């Protein structure tokens with residue numbers, strides 16, 4: 338037996354012994370799996386940087402200044418790394434922290450969620466980068482929409498809605514003017530409001546006529562819009578939005594894509610505030626694709642919303658316990674971010 342087995346080895350000795358084996362000696366890379374808590378902390382910082390980036394390019398476009406499309410590449414790659422470390426944390430972060438500027442946060446959320454869906458669909462890293470970039474720039478045409486319509490604190494009139502609906506064409510033109518932007522990204526901006534049955538805009542494209550990346554963007558765009566807080570509406574809980582989208586899956590979306598999106602986030606995405614069959618309340622902290630209806634829940638409040646000793650229960654291992662309702666945590670002044678951490 339070789340020297341390597343003679344005694345317990347220190348970490349340093351193990352690394353030394355394995356140094357010539359290219360696979361075994363590899364240090365954990367930027368995509369090594371992380372826990373929800375570990376990744377939430379990293380994703381929080383990254384998300385803040387990403388929103389600042391979105392603000393700077395949208396503001397530049399609005400002022401008619403040039404923007405360098407390739408500047409987004411490192412940021413998109415950092416977001417993809419975060420998705421590989423723990424996609425539940427990356428998906429949750431945008432819903433856990435209060436950011437008010439929807440136009441900017443929406444670019445990042447669509448980019449991240451489209452990457453999560455693309456990963457579920459088995460896309461290569463290269464294709465995920467394309468998807469992430471397409472998400473980042475899908476609404477760039479909104480920079481051309483007059484601010485009093487874009488940021489109107491209420492429902493739009495029909496006339497204002499017509500103006501708003503020009504943003505995909507503006508986006509197409511803006512991206513087409515830039516050198517070397519891949520066709521898929523330009524079509525993502527142009528086609529993300531098209532619907533599978535042809536009832537979308539601006540061209541009323543149907544089914545396969547809509548580009549592959551635009552079909553992904555369409556799903557995550559609707560999800561983010563409905564789960565986001567706006568001046569004129571409260572956010573809907575993610576679990577409720579996914580149920581609504583499941584109903585619209587045949588008319589609005591490409592076959593099977595909503596189902597795949599639900600599998601990637603879980604029926605009750607991480608960060609959902611739920612009521613259990615015992616009447617107690619808690620926050621979803623983890624899920625597995627094998628048990629979409631039975632995530633891990635951190636119970637924090639009793640049936641009358643009085644705080645109780647926090648405990649984690651895995652509903653997949655407890656057949657007597659199930660989720661009976663999804664609740665808007667804002668209505669109870671609950672800070673989900675703190676409860677998960």
Ligand SMILES: [Fe+2]
Nearest residue numbers: 475476504529
């Ligand atoms: Fe849009």
